[in-house]
Amino acid sequence: MLFGSAINKSAVFAPVLSPDGAVSLRLILREGEKFSPISSRLAAIIADPDTVNAIYVAWEAIRVRIGTSINGLSIDLDDESFHGLSRNKLRLEGDSISLAAFISFYMLFNNQFSNYQSIVATxxxxxxPLGYSIGRVEGVREKLEKTCLIKNPHQKTAIVVPKVNVKELDIANSVNDIWTVNQSLDFHCQHTAT
Structure with missing residues (x-):
């Protein structure tokens, strides 16, 4: 069974770099047959143990906030994203997918992003030792440059990055809202597009 947000129908995307440039992968939640934060098909296309660990850490970080109600839900890719990676024989590497995974779970229990149809997070x-925090992301400009400058008139988009990365983006010219996440994993709107 596929899960959409109980509060809104926002789509969460994780931008990743490929040999052909940036690609946005749509994350979804699935009800799992067994207890696993990562779906088996997503795990099959991950090439880096750090990527697996990143998704587990995101799941743990949200579980600390909301409890066991996410047990039985797994992060997966939508069919289009999965088949696109498979067709091009691409595999996932790196840990910057963890913020998008965190937000996918977060939106089930919080309406902070309810007025957005699309959320792009890296x-x-x-x-x-004392909890969870957000780290700096490499290649944030390359991952998000087109997203910041292209406005979809049919949907409102939020771009979410670590606060330490926001200076790398040209937020003054962004046609989409820019949000940051701080070391406590709290979200703040930095720029509202006009």
């Missing part, structure tokens, strides 16, 4: 959630 950031690496890190497990620390």
């Amino acid at each position: 950031g690496a959630i890190r497990k620390k």
Whole structure:
């Protein structure tokens, strides 16, 4: 069974770099047959143990906030994203998918992003001795440059990055809203598009 947000129908995308440039992968939640934060088909196209760990850390970070109600839900890619990667024989690497995974779960229980049809998020959630924090992302400009400058008149888009990365974006000219996430994993709107 596919899960949309109980509060809104926003689509969450994780931008990744490929040999052909930036690609946005749509994340979805699936009800799993077994207890696993990552669907088996997503796990099959991950080439880097850090990517698996990043999704688990995102799941743990949201579970600390909302409890066991996410048990049985797994992060997956929508069919178009999965088949696009498979067809091009691409595999996922890196940990910047963790913020998008976190937001996918977060939106089930919080309406902060309810007025957006599309959320594009990149950031690496890190497990620390006293909790969780967000880390700097490499290549944020390359991943998001087109997204910041292209407005879809049919949907409102939020771009979410770690606060330490926001200076790398040309937010004054962004046609989409820019949100940041701080070290406490709290979200703040930095720029509202006009």
